[in-house]
Amino acid sequence: MKPVGTSPRIAVDAMGGDEGLAVMLAGVARARHQYEGMRFLLVGDEAQIKAGLEKHPNLSAASEIVHAPETVAGTEKPSQAIRRAKVTSMGLAIHAVKVGDAGAAVSSGNTGALMAMAKVALRTMPGIDRPALAALLPSLGENDFVMLDLGANTECDTQNLIQFAVMGAAYARTALELNRPRVALLNIGTEDLKGTDEIRDAATMLREATYLPMDFRGFIEGDRLSRGEVDVIVCDGFSGNIALKTAEGTARFVGDLLKRAFTSSLRSKIGFLISRPATELLKHHLDPNNHNGAVFLGLNGLVVKSHGSANEIGVANAIGVAAKMVRDDLTRRITDDLANFKAHVAPEALKA
């Protein structure tokens, strides 16, 4: 068996996602143009992929097809999907990472199923108790920020939070190309006494771990997530999911109110039409396709979740995220940082 994650190829679940095969292939073709020398394993129905590739002659030369007779449905339960791992495009894309045929897998399919299958097939990394779901989100700063965990772990202890910080910082170094990302823990206040014991203890240990390649900034509150003040925000999966979805919902809420306001009179409609380029710019900044590519961190192999409704730009971005992680050997980075942390910390403290 080849070592995990060393192949420069990206395995793409060509059948997953709401937009279908054509959009996935268009995204792969786009990524091929953006990132030099990339090669792909296209996993799915062979006949359909072959037919789809006719539109992308350049892609054929860079791709190999892996036939998968079945597809994981969007509504399928993770437990069901796991049983069909050997016959589904999602399962076989992950399998390609496991056996070293690909350096990372990308899928726009069912998140729960992808996560469960990846966990079973790739297993958790040594030194990591629980993998986490991390995403790139838009900010007012110069770069996006990384947030994790976004729902993989409902409750987290101190060690989980520290491991998320280490993994999130490694991911930010790769995905955002930062040397020393600024890391903060999500909390309900910035004073030392705020929050749960788990969060306070994690802060104490991270504050002392100055040898790690991150700049630990303490606590951050929900109203400052997008201010561009930090590059990585760490939290348990429950709060992370609530924060992420509340942010999405609020952005939509404000957008809906704006639409309502702009269509409330002829005058507003005219104003809106004139300033359309401005609102398009806003749309572009908030478009999830421009921040696509959530990652399962902490597994023995790289798996990227692309939005279910990602368009070809979104798919290409998710593939780009995967390619950077393979290039930088993210799994090794995380292993090294964790080993470094453990070498500095008394073993009792790790049990806390």
Added chain:
Amino acid sequence: MKPVGTSPRIAVDAMGGDEGLAVMLAGVARARHQYEGMRFLLVGDEAQIKAGLEKHPNLSAASEIVHAPETVAGTEKPSQAIRRAKVTSMGLAIHAVKVGDAGAAVSSGNTGALMAMAKVALRTMPGIDRPALAALLPSLGENDFVMLDLGANTECDTQNLIQFAVMGAAYARTALELNRPRVALLNIGTEDLKGTDEIRDAATMLREATYLPMDFRGFIEGDRLSRGEVDVIVCDGFSGNIALKTAEGTARFVGDLLKRAFTSSLRSKIGFLISRPATELLKHHLDPNNHNGAVFLGLNGLVVKSHGSANEIGVANAIGVAAKMVRDDLTRRITDDLANFKAHVAPEALKA
């Protein structure tokens, strides 16, 4: 001692808040016009209040001044403020509720101090394990919605969540004038298996409590908070604080992006000026002054927190919230609903 909360007077901490005495008095005067027959205890520096009242001759007739030599600072620690309860305007406003001189207290001052002082002076209601902080938030629906807890309790068990639901529903019946408010628990998914044990168990018990004056709707996710689908959203104080602040931060973030977009070119600036009435409408809808008045529920007495930066409209709204609670005898409503719940549920279940 007169019975708690039966006086129709509202005690106003005239010195609290960032905007100073003049704004507080203007808010009180405005409330006096909006709600017939209201009477006030104005608590603070007597000389300053007397001077301030010269601008509001009608208010003098409806008010009594309670002299307080000191003020709680915005940065003061709750433990410090508690020690000065007998000499501060905030402490004496709460004291007026305790001894029955006022039906409710309203303050724009330091939240932590207000909460701590109220808890010490008024004590938790029988049947309530922990008081909660509830606020009215804007939605796309016909009315605002109530959300609690927003930060009073970092961790919550099943009974806490059920008590919050009962208190939140009673508050919605009063503040929003609804007969049977729709109540949901904040969660990271809507399926029965999602979330923590505490949330799932609370949902099971609330689903069975069909005799309560609420329409329990199960779980709601962060992206649907403002859709107008429910009237009361219940959660632990950690998630509630994260959700509230993330919503505030995201609204500001989108606003900042919009501003940036609208000022990016002359054309956009012109469009913006033309559609200004529309964006003003949006601003109005999101202005916290129009949703002012967070409430500490679960104490033997009513205490309303007005935003620190509330203007006179905001202060008047917070006083209006207090007046409605006094009118509807909210404390009794909560007591009755809880008694009803306990009469229906086996005592073992309440220990769960």
